[in-house]
Amino acid sequence: MKVLVIGAGNMGLTYAEGMSKSSLLNRHNLMIFDKSPELLVSLNKLDHFDVYDDIEACLPKADVVFLAVKPYHCEELFKEIKHLVHSDQIVVSIMAGVTLKTIQDGLGLEKVVRAMPNLPAQVGKGVTSYTAAKKVSRIELLMVRNLLDTTGESIHVGTENFIDASTGISGSGPAYVFYFMQSMLEAALKMGFSKNDSKVLVSQTFEGAVELFNKSDLSPNTWMERVASKGGTTRAALDSMEDNNVKELIKDAAYAAFDRAVELGKE
Numbered sequence: 001m002k003v004l005v006i007g008a009g010n011m012g013l014t015y016a017e018g019m020s021k022s023s024l025l026n027r028h029n030l031m032i033f034d035k036s037p038e039l040l041v042s043l044n045k046l047d048h049f050d051v052y053d054d055i056e057a058c059l060p061k062a063d064v065v066f067l068a069v070k071p072y073h074c075e076e077l078f079k080e081i082k083h084l085v086h087s088d089q090i091v092v093s094i095m096a097g098v099t100l101k102t103i104q105d106g107l108g109l110e111k112v113v114r115a116m117p118n119l120p121a122q123v124g125k126g127v128t129s130y131t132a133a134k135k136v137s138r139i140e141l142l143m144v145r146n147l148l149d150t151t152g153e154s155i156h157v158g159t160e161n162f163i164d165a166s167t168g169i170s171g172s173g174p175a176y177v178f179y180f181m182q183s184m185l186e187a188a189l190k191m192g193f194s195k196n197d198s199k200v201l202v203s204q205t206f207e208g209a210v211e212l213f214n215k216s217d218l219s220p221n222t223w224m225e226r227v228a229s230k231g232g233t234t235r236a237a238l239d240s241m242e243d244n245n246v247k248e249l250i251k252d253a254a255y256a257a258f259d260r261a262v263e264l265g266k267e
């Protein structure tokens with residue numbers, strides 16, 4: 001199997017690096033193409049995959065093609081590559097909001113998988129939701145899943161609506177976590193901790209809480225009750241959040257991202 005990644009930005013490079021470290025592909029079965037000459041020079045130095053500056057030299061050889069350009073570049077990309085793709089190729093798009101139909105129509109092929117990754121893919125801790133057009137067989141989908149899993153975990157969803165929904169949870173989600181971290185960092189600094197100590201206090205707290213959660217079957221609610229005792233400090237903080245409706249505001253934020261993903265798909 002030969003894989004081509006088009007677009008060597010944040011996400012394209014993350015997938016290429018993930019796949020290059022896995023045992024699924026050897027070095028010469030992984031190709032990467034980008035338009036930026038400076039980027040290509042640095043990619044060649046990495047020596048992790050075959051780097052191309054000519055789409056005609058790489059695209060026809062690929063069995064699986066990852067599209068990792070920005071959504072607003074997709075029309076231009078389709079025009080550039082439509083005459084080079086063939087119906088046996090599987091196209092995996094990670095472009096937010098670009099529908100299966102838009103890609104099928106834009107490229108004139110049927111076998112398309114749409115995936116929504118997230119930023120922790122950069123450290124092998126990503127989560128990708130994906131769905132496929134009908135023409136993609138079960139074996140082909142398994143092959144794609146194995147490729148996606150090189151950056152973390154993946155979940156198959158039945159419809160594109162769930163791709164947009166997962167944008168609101170996991171795609172944009174790391175930013176919600178950073179928002180919470182930033183708030184706690186600012187509180188720690190205000191209390192007089194040094195920058196470094198604030199960072200340790202906040203990052204260890206997040207890491208420890210997530211590890212506790214992952215190692216048990218307990219819900220976050222149960223863990224909250226375990227930390228909080230009546231009349232204690234944690235109860236005071238949780239009551240303050242409840243009084244300020246923080247939980248509902250976070251849910252609203254996730255829905256705002258979901259709605260925006262749907263809107264982007266229509267633009």
Ligand SMILES: NC(=O)c1ccc[n+]([C@@H]2O[C@H](COP(=O)([O-])OP(=O)(O)OC[C@H]3O[C@@H](n4cnc5c(N)ncnc54)[C@H](OP(=O)(O)O)[C@@H]3O)[C@@H](O)[C@H]2O)c1
Nearest residue numbers: 007008009010011034035068069070071073077094095096
């Ligand atoms: N970043 C995330 O956390 C995240 C999460 C989920 C989904 N995504 C999706 O992932 C996709 C890529 O995002 P990104 O953040 O990795 O973008 P990025 O860093 O801008 O990378 C895209 C790369 O593709 C290049 N490019 C543009 N048009 C091209 C073409 N026609 N042929 C070849 N290369 C081309 C760009 O070059 P120029 O810079 O010269 O234009 C750039 O190097 C987006 O569609 C986004 O919706 C990203």
